Amino acid sequence: MTNDEFAFFLGCLIPNRLPAIEKASRLVCDKLGIRLYDMDGASCCPAPGVMKSFDKNLWLKLAARNLQISEKMGYDLITMCNGCYGTLKDASMELKEDKEKLSDVKETLNRLGLSFENVPNVYHLVEYLYFDYGLDRIRETITNKLNLNVAVHYGCHLLKPVKYRRSENFEVPQFFDELVEITGAKSINYPEKSTCCGAGGGVRSGMKDVSLEIAKRKVASIKGADCIVTPCPFCHMQLEQVSNIPVLYYTQLLALAMDIPKDVLGLEVEL
Amino acid sequence: MLNSIHSCMKCGTCTGSCPSGRVVSFRTRQLVEEHCLGEIDLDDIAIWYCTTCYNCMERCPRNIDITDDILRIREEAYKQGKVLPQHKDIMSYIYRTGHAVPINEEIKDLRESLGLSRIPPTTHKFEEALGIVRLLLEEGGFNDK
Numbered sequence: 001m002t003n004d005e006f007a008f009f010l011g012c013l014i015p016n017r018l019p020a021i022e023k024a025s026r027l028v029c030d031k032l033g034i035r036l037y038d039m040d041g042a043s044c045c046p047a048p049g050v051m052k053s054f055d056k057n058l059w060l061k062l063a064a065r066n067l068q069i070s071e072k073m074g075y076d077l078i079t080m081c082n083g084c085y086g087t088l089k090d091a092s093m094e095l096k097e098d099k100e101k102l103s104d105v106k107e108t109l110n111r112l113g114l115s116f117e118n119v120p121n122v123y124h125l126v127e128y129l130y131f132d133y134g135l136d137r138i139r140e141t142i143t144n145k146l147n148l149n150v151a152v153h154y155g156c157h158l159l160k161p162v163k164y165r166r167s168e169n170f171e172v173p174q175f176f177d178e179l180v181e182i183t184g185a186k187s188i189n190y191p192e193k194s195t196c197c198g199a200g201g202g203v204r205s206g207m208k209d210v211s212l213e214i215a216k217r218k219v220a221s222i223k224g225a226d227c228i229v230t231p232c233p234f235c236h237m238q239l240e241q242v243s244n245i246p247v248l249y250y251t252q253l254l255a256l257a258m259d260i261p262k263d264v265l266g267l268e269v270e271l
Numbered sequence: 272m273l274n275s276i277h278s279c280m281k282c283g284t285c286t287g288s289c290p291s292g293r294v295v296s297f298r299t300r301q302l303v304e305e306h307c308l309g310e311i312d313l314d315d316i317a318i319w320y321c322t323t324c325y326n327c328m329e330r331c332p333r334n335i336d337i338t339d340d341i342l343r344i345r346e347e348a349y350k351q352g353k354v355l356p357q358h359k360d361i362m363s364y365i366y367r368t369g370h371a372v373p374i375n376e377e378i379k380d381l382r383e384s385l386g387l388s389r390i391p392p393t394t395h396k397f398e399e400a401l402g403i404v405r406l407l408l409e410e411g412g413f414n415d416k
């Protein structure tokens with residue numbers, strides 16, 4: 001179904017806390033010819049850390065209601081957030097693999113007046129850009145090669161659980177580094193590159209000191225980078241809080257390499 | 272019995288892979304063992320230290336679904352009303368607004384200055400959709416205090 005057209009899932013953090021990421025993503029996708037259609041009435045994915053911990057069945061139903069919006073629009077769903085991806089991708093796979101769960105969810109949604117037939121496919125924007133859209137096509141849009149050293153952070157749920165992810169390599173993945181490097185930037189190595197940011201699983205909301213301690217250790221191991229680049233607003237927010245170098249979301253970096261002015265992007269970082 | 276917690280060979284890979292275990296006294300292997308023996312203390316804060324990074328689960332040589340098991344332990348705690356108030360608040364935000372992190376006036380202004388719609392096209396804008404989210408939460412037994 002893809003054809004570079006998607007139901008655009010916003011989630012919570014990007015539209016409601018970090019709208020500059022939404023802006024950059026919309027502009028970048030427009031340049032790439034990827035058409036994003038708003039999902040009217042979408043809610044929180046729902047938050048995997050809390051909802052999936054508390055009540056898996058309810059988590060699945062709330063996720064299915066979001067999936068249903070995308071199905072009705074006739075497009076696959078795309079998200080910019082590792083957390084939303086964790087919920088929506090995993091929920092979509094569970095519904096595709098488990099007929100009983102699917103019919104239970106259908107029954108509930110039908111009763112509430114929502115028809116739900118086929119589970120849409122779910123993409124993470126960054127995964128889609130690499131595995132489907134392709135580096136070559138992105139390269140054609142780059143007019144301002146960036147001379148930056150970047151500390152790349154993948155975030156856990158872009159890579160795991162591996163059975164539901166595109167990259168088979170979760171220990172030393174490469175695809176996000178490659179996406180970063182086509183902007184001209186250099187991805188530098190650092191000891192804690194694959195370490196979790198510490199925000200997920202309800203740890204940031206429940207025990208902020210513990211959560212930030214994990215992030216601090218990670219960021220302290222970064223040497224010689226001009227900025228950190230993430231594919232997730234939650235990791236982004238977390239790392240930004242403990243970092244003394246700027247944190248950029250991937251589409252913000254790409255937008256700079258496309259020569260989109262900082263003021264249009266609402267970016268105040270000095271690079 | 273691979274895949275079952277009873278097949279744990281106590282190698283400690285899970286504990287050694289855990290980002291939380293490095294900063295607090297939380298030992299993943301111990302939690303697996305307690306779960307195996309049916310001795311989980313649902314009042315112990317340790318069950319909330321997991322960031323769900325999935326390292327332990329992906330690396331466990333016995334293919335034990337550790338992270339998924341931890342979520343089910345938490346579910347049991349939730350059923351018994353043993354939840355952190357901060358987490359309950361997030362549930363309330365979802366109930367009231369459809370969002371775990373709702374918008375505020377400052378962000379509405381920021382969105383507008385960026386040329387985005389002042390209110391995002393989510394449950395923040397569509398009351399009817401929020402109504403369905405609430406019904407689902409109520410049917411799931413959630414009551415907003």
Ligand code: SF4
Nearest residue numbers: 279280282283285331
């Ligand atoms: S990694 Fe698996 S087998 Fe090893 S101690 Fe942990 S649960 Fe047991």
Ligand code: SF4
Nearest residue numbers: 289321322324325327
């Ligand atoms: S999934 Fe949880 S318990 Fe397992 S390594 Fe990650 S934080 Fe630790």
